[in-house]
Every structure is written in C-alpha cells, then in structure tokens.
Amino acid sequence: MAMNLDELIAIDFHTHAEEPCCGPRDDGYLEFQAAMATYFRNPAGANGMLPTVQETAAYYRERKIAAVIFGVDAERETGFRRYSNEEVAQLAAENSDILIPFASIDPAKGKMGAREARRLVREFGVKGFKFHPTMQGFYPDDRMAYPLYEAIQEEGAIALFHSGQTGVGSGMHGGMGMRLKYSRPIHVDDVAVDFPDMTIVLAHPSFPWTEEGLSVATHKPNVYIDMSGWSPKYFPPIFVQYANSILKKKMLFGSDWPALTPERWLKDFETIGIKDEVRPLILKENARRILKM
Known part of the structure; x- marks a missing residue:
C-alpha cells in the first residue's frame, strides 16, 4: 500500500508500539504502564489494555x-523485553499507507547494535532510530554509542532522542530507577557536531531544559524538535515563540501515542497562536522533508 501524503492532514512523528509483544509481560510492566496512564490522565494502559500496532x-x-x-x-535498564524491531517493521510494511517504521537499539550493544541498524535499514526499510537516554541509562555523547551513530549516519537514517523530564516512572518508587540527568539536550550537542550528516530530532519540549533544547536546534543545522509528550496548551511561551519564527522549519508534530492522542494534541494546537503559514510546516511538511518522502 503506497502512502499518499497529499491526502493526509499530518505526520505524527512520535508514536509507540507498546502492547504485550512477547507473550505475558515481564514483572512490573503493567504497573509501569498504569503509572504512565495516571501521569498523562489517559486510560490507555491503566488496565493493561494497550493498542496493538494494527x-x-x-x-x-x-x-x-x-x-x-x-x-x-x-531491556538492560528496565528488564522489560523489547518489542522486536523486525516485527514492528513488518507490521508497518503491512500498513505502509499510514505507518513509518523506526527502530530502537540500546547503544550498549556496540558493534552488534551497529550491524543490526544497518540490516534494519537495508532489509526492512527502517527510517530512523529512537533513543531514550533516561530509560536506556546513558548520556547521548558517550562514545560507547558512536559505532551505532556511525551506522545510522552512513545509512542515511534519523536519530530521535528523548529529551527532558519523562512520564516514564513518574510517581513510582525511586522514579523506577530513571535518572533525568541523561536526557538534558546539551548532551546531544556533541553528537550533532561529531555526526553533522545525521539528522537528529529532540523529542519533546525538553522541560526543564527547554531553552537548552531550542539553543541546540538553533545552532546545529541537523537538529530538529518534535513537539510530542505535552499538550500544546502547556508549552512554555518561548517554545511557541521559536516554533512560530526561527525554528518554524525545524519543528515537528508528535503526539506520544498512546499516552497522548493526536486529537487532544491537535485540538490544543489550535489554541496557541501558531501562524497560518507555519501550521502546515509543523503538521506535515517539515517531517515530509527530513523523512525524504
């Protein structure tokens, strides 16, 4: 099935494949999802019923x-088995009119991870890779991750980094072991310098380091921002200001499905004063350009 982008109203740059993928989930997974549902005030995950990819x-x-x-x-930090990258890509291929496959690889896997990345791009059509420094327990500028970045850059894929505070583990004992320090956007700055031909996307408004994220995206030509994980009505004023002006060609619509629905995000997006000429850039055209679609 071919994707007809002209008929689509938007590209959501940030959705999760979350449902139990490997038989019964590991101990603690349902509690983790329930805490996420409470944080986002969304029933998805509260009773363990998460949407399938289909x-x-x-x-x-x-x-x-x-x-x-x-x-x-x-897996290394949480003990939760990952969703098979191949399975997600295959399901996306079955729904290629609407789904765009990304993958995720713990950078601690080193050369094995780099080989996996190359294979996923070449054999499964994966367009990019999601990193969650807080969940994966690493600083993005740790040289441990560089073999994986080299593979991503050479294959022409995108690197998507979670940034800022996360709903993952929020309110749980010890924050579920999640350390927020790993997701400061400044740690992506070195990556943007050392891999200038790799398209990098900072996910979320990077709270409480919002201005730091805006600074990196302003300074580095290869860095973009997806606006997921927050309802737009809570965006800091400076975030909206930059989206409307200096970063209007570098901002991307993203929801964080299933934690946030696109309906909620798009409804609130209408209320924050985005210029008419900027709105289509954020909703579709910027993503279309960096995805080379």
Missing part, C-alpha cells in the same frame, strides 16, 4: 494521519 494503524488511517512508530529497547 489497531494503531486503523486509528491513524481513519483520521488521515501518518505515524512514525517504534518500540524502545530498554
């Missing part, structure tokens, strides 16, 4: 929105 595709198809979809490989 259900996600049907949901987005009905709304004429394309979706970048991925799992998160945080």
